[in-house]
Amino acid sequence: MNPVHEIGLLAARELRRGIRSAKGIALGALTLLGAFVASLVCVWIEGADRAKGSAESTQAYVELKRQLLEQATGDAKFAAYLASIPTSLLIFLKITVWLSPLLVALLGFDAVSGELQHRTVRFWTVRSRRWSYLAGKFVGLWGLVGAVTLALNVLAGSVALARGYVTPGELVRWGARAWFVAFCISGAWAAVATFISSCFRTPILALLTTFAAFFVSWIAGAGGFVSRQRQALDAGIAPHMAWYEYAYPNAYDTLLLSPETTKVLTALGILVGFMAITLAAGSFVFERRDI
Amino acid sequence: MEPEGAVAARRVFAEHAKGAPSGESEVAVRLRRVTKRFGSKAAVDSLSLTIDQGSVYGLIGPNGAGKTTTFSMIAGYLRPTEGSVEVLGFAPTAVDELRARVGVLPQDALLPASDEVGEFLVHLARLQAVPFKEAIDAARSALAGVQGGDWWRQRCGNLSHGMAKRVALAQAFLGDPDLVLLDEPTAGLDPRVAWEVRHFIQSKRGRSTIVISSHNLQELEQICDGAAILDRGRVIAAGRMAELTASNDEIRVKVARGTPRGSGAGAVPLQVLRDLPAVKTLDYDDEGFEIVVQFDRKQADAEAVIGHVLSALLENQVRISGVTKGRSLEQRVMDLT
Numbered sequence: 001m002n003p004v005h006e007i008g009l010l011a012a013r014e015l016r017r018g019i020r021s022a023k024g025i026a027l028g029a030l031t032l033l034g035a036f037v038a039s040l041v042c043v044w045i046e047g048a049d050r051a052k053g054s055a056e057s058t059q060a061y062v063e064l065k066r067q068l069l070e071q072a073t074g075d076a077k078f079a080a081y082l083a084s085i086p087t088s089l090l091i092f093l094k095i096t097v098w099l100s101p102l103l104v105a106l107l108g109f110d111a112v113s114g115e116l117q118h119r120t121v122r123f124w125t126v127r128s129r130r131w132s133y134l135a136g137k138f139v140g141l142w143g144l145v146g147a148v149t150l151a152l153n154v155l156a157g158s159v160a161l162a163r164g165y166v167t168p169g170e171l172v173r174w175g176a177r178a179w180f181v182a183f184c185i186s187g188a189w190a191a192v193a194t195f196i197s198s199c200f201r202t203p204i205l206a207l208l209t210t211f212a213a214f215f216v217s218w219i220a221g222a223g224g225f226v227s228r229q230r231q232a233l234d235a236g237i238a239p240h241m242a243w244y245e246y247a248y249p250n251a252y253d254t255l256l257l258s259p260e261t262t263k264v265l266t267a268l269g270i271l272v273g274f275m276a277i278t279l280a281a282g283s284f285v286f287e288r289r290d291i
Numbered sequence: 292m293e294p295e296g297a298v299a300a301r302r303v304f305a306e307h308a309k310g311a312p313s314g315e316s317e318v319a320v321r322l323r324r325v326t327k328r329f330g331s332k333a334a335v336d337s338l339s340l341t342i343d344q345g346s347v348y349g350l351i352g353p354n355g356a357g358k359t360t361t362f363s364m365i366a367g368y369l370r371p372t373e374g375s376v377e378v379l380g381f382a383p384t385a386v387d388e389l390r391a392r393v394g395v396l397p398q399d400a401l402l403p404a405s406d407e408v409g410e411f412l413v414h415l416a417r418l419q420a421v422p423f424k425e426a427i428d429a430a431r432s433a434l435a436g437v438q439g440g441d442w443w444r445q446r447c448g449n450l451s452h453g454m455a456k457r458v459a460l461a462q463a464f465l466g467d468p469d470l471v472l473l474d475e476p477t478a479g480l481d482p483r484v485a486w487e488v489r490h491f492i493q494s495k496r497g498r499s500t501i502v503i504s505s506h507n508l509q510e511l512e513q514i515c516d517g518a519a520i521l522d523r524g525r526v527i528a529a530g531r532m533a534e535l536t537a538s539n540d541e542i543r544v545k546v547a548r549g550t551p552r553g554s555g556a557g558a559v560p561l562q563v564l565r566d567l568p569a570v571k572t573l574d575y576d577d578e579g580f581e582i583v584v585q586f587d588r589k590q591a592d593a594e595a596v597i598g599h600v601l602s603a604l605l606e607n608q609v610r611i612s613g614v615t616k617g618r619s620l621e622q623r624v625m626d627l628t
Binding site for chain 2 (some may be wrong): 016020
């Protein structure tokens, strides 16, 4: 059987399982509720921004945003591009990207470890290659997180649209872009979560290890960000990312939002490589272990 | 009479299994000096075993004998520390070559709780490279085979132990694979369900090579053509069931309690019995009140020897309680382990 077909069958089942399980339903409901509140907050922030000072006209408001973004990024072209994104969508993207590792960890920690614990995996390994089983789990988890992220973006966009902060055209253009960024980044988190899940028979150990790994990655990203902001304040120019920041998938959001195609493609290439290496390592271990 | 859907589904599986070198080898499973260690402990120690195609074969032994470890290595769940395992001519992990040709009932694997029974079986059939519509037919047929036709829409997590076992059995036989591995197929089942499961397995005899690992020796004696008796990770006896139970060259006659040996009326006439045709050795167990006769199978078969022995005993007015060909498998295992 074609491995792609095999992975497709496994991923489709994983998606069904994720949507249908009690954990999936509870997490989905909580996430949507949280997203609704978050989108109200984002819209409120945008409303407060717009009401501030003399920035009454849209043009003046965008110019104010551009100046602030240029200060933060040190990149005039990027700041001008980013300033045209509706604030509520931009804030919501940041929230989505920041929370996606949590969502991935909670949805994916038992994807493999749960089936190892109860030996349910044994029904599959006589019918599918172990590496495609793992890849199916990854694609299923990524797809599930992607679907949840899409729902969140639609929700946040609808609230912004209702308040009149975005036009339908802007919503489609920027909403799709924001979802794409969050989706690509969540793939890297999903690969790590799947790998860790395949290493443990006890789901709680997989969950704790996933949290620990994500936290270490976050420390790398946060450390790099703080260091860059300090340098920017001292020198007045924001420096490039430190090498260790590349271990933090969320750090790629700036590159993925860039107006320059090469930067977007570079970020995509790194993220795809990150996923491929993580899954290859996971498959190597999973192929050799007793189940 | 088999339903048409089942025949069609089996044909589809057979077509999809085309290209596999079925029938090239007469051996279904071959283990060569296989050792499996967990830390410093060897669960299986240099075990060699050959199981012929078409047979129903039992793996027997006490707890800790290495049955499940051996079974798990044949199924590809565990990797041997040393030695090699061959299943239908391939390594057990060669999924592509063995796809749809091997079915397994793992002993303690839970079914996926949130899946419906029907969709679970269809999904597994699809992974066996069967197109969607035929996969539905195959799943329905497999489920009907275990009397579970009504469970299609039930969640696996809501099934009773007996129902779950039968669904697991259905997935093992999905598409009538060449080799089916069953680990404790009737463990924990009530007698009626256990009987149904045994009946189901017997109905599959001849279609697949079946390997059963079980504690239930009576069941194995009923079902299996051959068996290997394991103890402490080694094979201590293996062969056809008739050889293991010595049913072709030994008979046992139980007499009434208190029957003495001797030539008088009501006593066991040992010398008369030893002089009967084909008898090689004869012993009388005074405590168990059992006569054990070993005979030359080239001169006479078991039934002829039973006739001679019973005639001699009845002539001497001995009260007979029962006659068996050979030892029971249980006795044989107790002797060896």
